[in-house]
Amino acid sequence: MATKRTTTKPPKNAPPALVVCSPCDGSGMVAATVRVGRKRRPVGQQDGICLNCLGSGLAPTA
Numbered sequence: 001m002a003t004k005r006t007t008t009k010p011p012k013n014a015p016p017a018l019v020v021c022s023p024c025d026g027s028g029m030v031a032a033t034v035r036v037g038r039k040r041r042p043v044g045q046q047d048g049i050c051l052n053c054l055g056s057g058l059a060p061t062a
Contacts, residue, residue, distance in 0.1 A: 019059040024050035026057040 020026040032048035035041065049055045 021050060021053035021057055021059045023052045028055040028057045
């Protein structure tokens, strides 16, 4: 008499947890200091895109 073989499927891998980018805290924007004049004195700040995550708000995986 032949025995019945049963195969089990391997468990599906869970997607990796999304990690928030640390320089921008997940907003995708960082403050950039605006400098003017020959002495390059700071006069204020403006929003700029986060160069670590490129505005996505998620930390790079590599």
